[in-house]
Amino acid sequence: MNGKDAISASLAECFVTIGENRYNFMQAINLEANFEKSKSEVPILGKTGKGNKSTGWKGTGSMTAHYNSSVFRQMMLQYKDTGEDVYFEIQITNEDPTSAVGRQTIVLMDCNIDGGILAKFDADGEYLDEDMDFTFEDFKMPETFALLEGMLS
Structure with missing residues (x-):
């Protein structure tokens, strides 16, 4: 890998869609979304160890943002006042024009x-600033990084 192919940490875009409103979430300082598989141990006759079988997954995330938007506080207020929870979408794009990926x-x-x-x-x-944890129930990847030269052997 060439050094230029490392992705710059700050060259990203983040959009949050809540209902019909799409926000450029430029207040975000950092965000991390994690995919964790659920596994069950499987006993196997004739082996001293157990196998592992994937049985599901869960999505969790965390973010830090500048404390200068009321969008998420309005969601908490809506839930408090009405009992109606708000679900939304987050789109993250990483693109460093220097990198070949x-x-x-x-x-x-x-x-x-x-x-x-x-x-x-x-x-x-x-x-x-403020920290916030969240969960997500699904994800898609409409754009993927290209393979760097030499990765595929």
């Missing part, structure tokens, strides 16, 4: 926040 886009579907900060201040801070 091109761009990758992941769309996380049926996202749901675990909770969040309602109010905050820090008299000694430089700026305000």
Whole structure:
């Protein structure tokens, strides 16, 4: 791999779609979405160890954003007032024009926040940010990174 093919950490786009509204979530500082397989141990006659069988998966994520948007707090307020939970979509695209891999886009579907900060201040801070955890129930990958030269042997 050539050094130029490492993806710049800050060259990304993030969009959040809630209902009919699509937001450029430029307040995001970082986001990580994780796919975790559920597995069951399988006893196998004649072996001293057990096998492992995938039986499902779950999607979890976390993000840090600048504390300067009320969009997610409005979702919490809606849930408190009506009991109606809000599900949304997050689209993340990574693209570094210097890298030969091109761009990758992941769309996380049926996202749901675990909770969040309602109010905050820090008299000694430089700026305000907030952490938020979420789950998602599905995902798609409409764009994938290209294989770098030499990866396929």
